[in-house]
Amino acid sequence: MAGALERSTRDLTEKCTVENAKRLAFPLLAVILSLHGLGFYFSQQSGYDTCDVLLTTGYYLTPKQWQPKGCMMHKYKAGEIGRCLQNQRVAFIGDSRVRQLYNSFLTEFTGKEFHDAIVHSDLSHTEQSTNTFVEFRWQPHINDSTIDLYQTWISGKIQKPNLIIHGAATWAIKDFKGEFSAIEQYKTNLSKVALQMDTLNKDPDVKIVWILQAPVVEPLLSGPRKVITNNQIDLYNDVAYAQFRNSDIQVWQSVRKTAYFSQSPPKDGLHVPDDVIETNCHLLLNWFCNKDIDPADATCCKGLPFPLTLHQKTLIIFFTFCFFGSLFMFTRVKKKHVRQPPDAALCEAGEGQLANGQLPNGHVKEIENRQSEEMSSNEELYNTFVALTKFGVILAYFYICDRTDLIPKEQKHFSYLQFFVAFAYIAVVGFFFDRETKQPTLLNRDQTEEWKGWMQLVILIYHVTGASTVLPIYMHVRILVAMYLFQTGYGHFSFFWKKGEFGIVRVCQVMFRLNFLVFFLCLAMDRPYQFYYFVPLVSFWFVVVYVVMVIPPRATVKTAAEHPTHYLLMTVKLAALFTVCALIGFSEVLFQNMFNWWPMVKLFAWPGTSLHEWWFRWQLDRYVVGYGMFFAFAYISLSSMGKIKDNNPANLFSPILTAIIVIGSILAIVVYTVHAFTCSTKPECNEVHTLLSLLPVTGFILLRNVPGYFRTKYSSFFAWFGKISLELFIGQYHIWLANDTKGILVLVPHYPTLNKLVSSFIFVCIAHEITSITTTVTKWAVPNNTKVVLRRFFLFCAMLVLLLLAGV
Incomplete structure (x- = not known):
């Protein structure tokens, strides 16, 4: 009996996969859209509108x-x-x-x-x-x-x-x-x-x-x-x-x-x-x-956003081409899977290469290699076309949800009970899925994925409950954004400092992954690039990290081992970065002059031609990316000197020092919390946040990593969400929230709790699918070939210029 129950549990667990969840989400969504479509059709027939x-x-x-x-x-x-x-x-x-x-x-x-x-x-x-x-x-x-x-x-x-x-x-x-x-x-x-x-x-x-x-x-x-x-x-x-x-x-x-x-x-x-x-x-x-x-936060009595823009029509043509391209490549791949008969190989080789009625062994291998490469290329192109076709369907869903009256929308309303119950729920579920990490190093991959995951879930709760009206909650979410930017500085610096790879391929791969979804959403949803502020922000800071690292003389772990003065050189570079950020941060006019030229102003201006929103987002956390770079530099340097030994589950320091650091970390977080509750207005809070945010960021990292027990544990639940955090952050704008985050999407009317469960399930499945699509398309669009990447980079730049000239 116990064995049968165990087998049933194991079978059920094996079936509870993300792929099966997505297979369930598609028909569920199809049924929901069909019901809404029928209701919308009959309401239109009767002349009933918003x-x-x-x-x-x-x-x-x-x-x-x-x-x-x-x-x-x-x-x-x-x-x-x-x-x-x-x-x-x-x-x-x-x-x-x-x-x-x-x-x-x-x-x-x-x-x-x-x-x-x-x-x-x-x-x-x-x-x-x-x-x-x-x-x-x-x-x-x-x-x-x-x-x-x-x-x-x-x-x-x-x-x-x-x-x-x-x-x-x-x-x-x-x-x-x-x-x-x-x-x-x-x-x-x-x-x-x-x-x-x-x-x-x-x-x-x-x-x-x-x-x-x-x-x-x-x-x-x-x-x-x-x-x-x-x-x-x-x-x-x-x-x-x-x-x-x-x-x-x-x-x-x-x-x-x-x-x-x-x-x-x-x-x-x-x-x-x-x-x-x-x-x-x-x-x-x-x-x-x-x-x-045409108020931005209203959908009643506004009508449909027809006619379609030129960019939206172009997207329809592009994804239609991808659909037929996938059908064509499917026939080629299937045809190539049928083994070529010997006569075909002979014809390809030519009669002059025959020896005793057979092909030379070397030439047989050459034909097989060529066929294998052609097969691989065809399959890659087929997979890319299929991924883009799926992506086109997903973008259509984005448009239907947030640019038509087909799906009902509801206004947000905040209550402390609603916010903290949701917060407590994800916390309990997250802690339930604790695991031992295989890499007990400071800020290991499992831990950073977990970090991004729980932060993203808190941000989702913050947005769906309308908690931005509560100043202390708003300020704590500002810390989460600062933590994301800290990871941007920490992660990219660590890669460049350790690997010493500064080629264009790495830059294009990162920028492509960051901007793939947003680029198409700007076209499909008719929104400026700066509207999705977080992606422009992390893209900008990635470029800053790259520029700091690539400016000669370049310093890496390898060069520093050979020339210890490169440690000093890297310190000077980081100090220069902090100085520049400080000087620019004192003057909005200077900042705007830096970006007030074409095409930068087209990318970063919003709303209209104003750069103030971009200035606000940039200066709010202008030191935290540099601090992330400095933290990574200090940690890697101290580790290489043997001052920090974190490749084991023990505490990083002695028991007394560990206790002091833990208490200090808690106090650092408490200091910011007290500030969040005592400052009276958002401008006043934000003014102090720029520097004060470094305290809770540092406190959290030390609290999470100095004790060995905490460093070696992570939540697989949060880490899973961390892997799709970017897609969750951007996708929420249109297919979980509504009207560009100002409302809530209502897939299941009259049942608020059921609606949140169903819409969240579909939203997460779509975010995961977008992550898979981005990975597939990135492999094809930005291969590990510098010449190919350069050609495509200049082609993309030319296309971007045309779009900017057309007013995207």
Whole structure:
């Protein structure tokens, strides 16, 4: 029994591989996309779009954060509202509830508080800076006065509004004490007004919205208002909805839900809380303004990003070519696998080379070698075409997720519970998969992969939970970015210092691996290179490390062994690097002048032509890469001198010194944590972070490596994620998060936890597949042949220049 259970467990473990996971992810994703596609198709057939979503459905993510179904809304600022409403006229028509919306609208627009200074009368406000006229018309009943108002606009006696928000019912309920005859009269009058509204709405410059009535809090109603029951409100709403549902007048239904599901304390039973009115105001602004203002963090009511750009069309052609290329190479490879008959070899050799009716042995080997090389070349090209075809499908998925309305998006909402539960979960799982490393050296490969893995998972949690709004968490994530950059300096310096290989092949291989995914995403997603800031950052610092090492006289371990003065030379180079970083860091103007030339400004400017974002990212951790180089230099030098012996599982130093270093490391981390909790603003925190970040980086390394027990252990779970950390970091922008990281992708609606599990599973599988594709394509694109690499390098540079000239 025990043996059978053990065999079953072993069989299950063998089947739980990443390849099998990817085989499961593909059909699962196909089913999900098909379901979303069908839903999208039928919604389009019925004329339903994300504009309708804003004013019809939704729910609260938090007590004060409203989420339209399937899309993201923007919280408008005064300047944006001014741009939207420039030279526009807006009219609010109705009772005191509509007046609430009018006041909130003006408060958001002007930045000044508006209150009910005069009740039961018309109000108006003109914003001179934008030539915007906003008015409120006191029309608590639907009657002849309402009809006359619309007729004056239709006739042109008064300039017609561009946006009309109209709603009324509670006064009819109150004045007629909820009598049934009042509903019939309301229906008759509304049908007459609807004719005027339809006529006015035919003007392409006019939009009309009818507001359904929000529910009341019946126990709080007093006096004559007690007759305004929710049953009565529902009857009047049914009349209005029936009147307008088949017309072009937009019926605003979500005002009922924003009020009904609100957890804010009610005011007087009739009027809705101020935060609900504010939410309604932003729903209206998103509905009216999104197509013109195009806010970056909104997807509601913006439409599809068609037509495709020239770069996107070019990509379609390129990947189509790869697909047919893979089919063609498949036939060649399969054909070559069929062994050539002897007659074919004879024909190739030529009759003059026959000896006794046979080929010489040397020539037979030559033919076999040539056939083997040709077979290898064909298979490599076939594998490359297949990899690129897969990559094209993956890019199409990126586009579908983040540039169309096919997949719903949801706004982020932060909670400490959500963040720390996820953090604790990955920590427990990671520690469960502890392993003994085969290389107990300081910062060994297993450990650095683990380091990158857990950092990347924390960054993913940070992004998906919207934790950037919490300053201490933001500052600790800044440390994780600094640690990544430390590894950039440490790893590349170690390679150049130990190997002494400075050829163009190594440089191109590293740059290709770093930029392969981002290069195609820039084209497919129509984003600038600097948008994916981390890749430009590590690419830049790799070039800096290379330049420092390659500048003559070159110093390596080998040359230093022969000429000890090369240790001093390397120290001078590192000191010069720190000095240059310090001098440039004091002046943003100097920095911008260094990059403000073509094509650098095209690569590093964002948004628009601004280099400020690139300056901010660069100067924030400008010393940590150099510090990583210095750390590697010191460690390798001390190891070669026998001062550090880390090829065994023992502590690096004596017990007393080890204890002192461990305590000091913990204090170094605590110092930064105290700083993160005590600084008050991001600029203030970041200013100190540049130098202070070296403390927790050093503290973590020493804490992780000085005690032998910690140095010889690593988490295989975190290390696995570390191998695909770059693809996870970049891929999250579009296929795990949404709208360029501003929202969350919703593959499984209505079930948040299940959605995170499914979308995370698919996301990780795709990231792993991209890593495999990058490895395959790199072998073909950057082979170990300097002449071939140089030719392809210049070809790529020419292509890049063309893309930059075309405005990529």
